[in-house]
Amino acid sequence: MTAAISEDCRPQTAATDLTIRDAVEADLPAIIAIYNAAIATRIATAQLERVNIEEGHHWLSDHSTDGYPFWVAEIEGRVAGWLSFKRFLPRCAYRGTAEISVYVDEKLRRRGVARRLVREAIARAPSLGINALVGLIFGHNEPSLKLFEQLGFQRWGHLPGVAQLEAVERDLIVMGQHCPARRDAIVKETTYADTLQPHSYKDCLNLMRTLMDYRQQPIHSTLLKIRDKYSMLHLDVLILIYHFAKICSGSVLEIGAFVGGATIAAASGVRDSRGQKKLIAIEPGGSVKHKRLGTRNIFRDLERNLSRHRVSEMVTLVKGRSFERATIAAVHRALGSDKIGLLILDADAGKRRDIECYRDKFAEGCWMVIDDYCRADSNAKSAPSRADVDALVAAGALEPLGFYGWSTWVGRSRSSATTVKT
Numbered sequence: 001m002t003a004a005i006s007e008d009c010r011p012q013t014a015a016t017d018l019t020i021r022d023a024v025e026a027d028l029p030a031i032i033a034i035y036n037a038a039i040a041t042r043i044a045t046a047q048l049e050r051v052n053i054e055e056g057h058h059w060l061s062d063h064s065t066d067g068y069p070f071w072v073a074e075i076e077g078r079v080a081g082w083l084s085f086k087r088f089l090p091r092c093a094y095r096g097t098a099e100i101s102v103y104v105d106e107k108l109r110r111r112g113v114a115r116r117l118v119r120e121a122i123a124r125a126p127s128l129g130i131n132a133l134v135g136l137i138f139g140h141n142e143p144s145l146k147l148f149e150q151l152g153f154q155r156w157g158h159l160p161g162v163a164q165l166e167a168v169e170r171d172l173i174v175m176g177q178h179c180p181a182r183r184d185a186i187v188k189e190t191t192y193a194d195t196l197q198p199h200s201y202k203d204c205l206n207l208m209r210t211l212m213d214y215r216q217q218p219i220h221s222t223l224l225k226i227r228d229k230y231s232m233l234h235l236d237v238l239i240l241i242y243h244f245a246k247i248c249s250g251s252v253l254e255i256g257a258f259v260g261g262a263t264i265a266a267a268s269g270v271r272d273s274r275g276q277k278k279l280i281a282i283e284p285g286g287s288v289k290h291k292r293l294g295t296r297n298i299f300r301d302l303e304r305n306l307s308r309h310r311v312s313e314m315v316t317l318v319k320g321r322s323f324e325r326a327t328i329a330a331v332h333r334a335l336g337s338d339k340i341g342l343l344i345l346d347a348d349a350g351k352r353r354d355i356e357c358y359r360d361k362f363a364e365g366c367w368m369v370i371d372d373y374c375r376a377d378s379n380a381k382s383a384p385s386r387a388d389v390d391a392l393v394a395a396g397a398l399e400p401l402g403f404y405g406w407s408t409w410v411g412r413s414r415s416s417a418t419t420v421k422t
Helices: 026-040 053-066 113-124 142-151 192-196 200-214 218-230 237-248 261-273 298-308 325-335 351-359 384-396
Strands: 017-024 070-075 076-087 097-104 132-138 153-167 168-176 251-255 281-283 315-319 340-345 364-372 398-404 408-413
Touching: 017 113, 017 218, 017 237, 026 070, 026 076, 026 097, 053 237, 070 113, 076 113, 097 113, 113 142, 113 200, 132 142, 132 153, 142 168, 153 351, 200 237, 218 261, 218 398, 237 340, 237 364, 237 398, 251 261, 251 325, 251 351, 261 281, 261 298, 261 340, 281 298, 281 325, 298 315, 298 364, 315 325, 325 351, 340 351, 351 364, 351 384, 384 398
Parallel strands: 097 132, 251 281, 251 340, 281 315, 340 364
Antiparallel strands: 017 070, 070 076, 076 097, 132 168, 153 168, 364 408, 398 408
């Protein structure tokens, strides 16, 4: 059985500094401690005996095999709660339905942790191939039932007296919610309004809220300095790169690292995620004349800047053009069996070409940050970039989530979509 336990639904102190990211093995002691505390309450789970770290290792490996995420919510470096997905039933006909479990540290309840986790699950469900979410909750777990109802779940089933807890029969309630069908995300004809108004308004609003949250955190001022010294990207874009690198499932690939602004932002996100994520940056080198970021040797300055910010060991640099066979082979060797969870694409034109070169390594729902997408038709650099991105959106290969800064498109890949012919 999977149950949910949450804070009371009375007014809460919002966890504005809360970050949701993929769980790693270092989180297991906290995850197990939270779960064992929930077991003791006899209202949150049908598990009656305490679990150990070894069982937790199986949880993470099982989720990796199923392709579903296991998230932790972190407040000030402390795991405040966690949420997991698992297949509802093994038969193929149920593969679009997933069961979620959410648990919160008893000392950090009433801060909106469970609410944020479940909202994220609802928002991300379509990109995970999930058409329906269910939660199995004991009938006497009123806080969890109220929370799920407030978030749009309905009572799909009532199994009376099916559980025996301390010699007391307990009811089981099946809470369910249908998610937007993934096919609804396929855009038949893309216009500017379509790009700014994708099917998932919740996701767009969540990204904007994320940016507002980060403006109150130290990373904001850190990335502002990085932007001024090393990047032509807007500060909001660097913040999203940091955020995606921190929460993504998979490694990070950057095409067009220039002198390292976005690379440093991504490395900071990887470091703060505490996960074993690879960061690969492709840069052909050369020189650039620019009043603020001019350089006679791009690759040399890139190496120096990464070293100056102590992230050199985190980054695998590949010198070459992204579409050359040698470069593609080098990226595949560096990734090994890992998938790409975030693609940062800041190279001149050729957006569709570069995406096709590495599509086979994209994780489902891979985050995409694509620069030089704008509406100025006189811009020879942006016009082909926009055409490439719009074509991929129209084919259902990309899911748009917004347009940030001066010219940066943000969205997700849809790796199951048909490859667009070039």
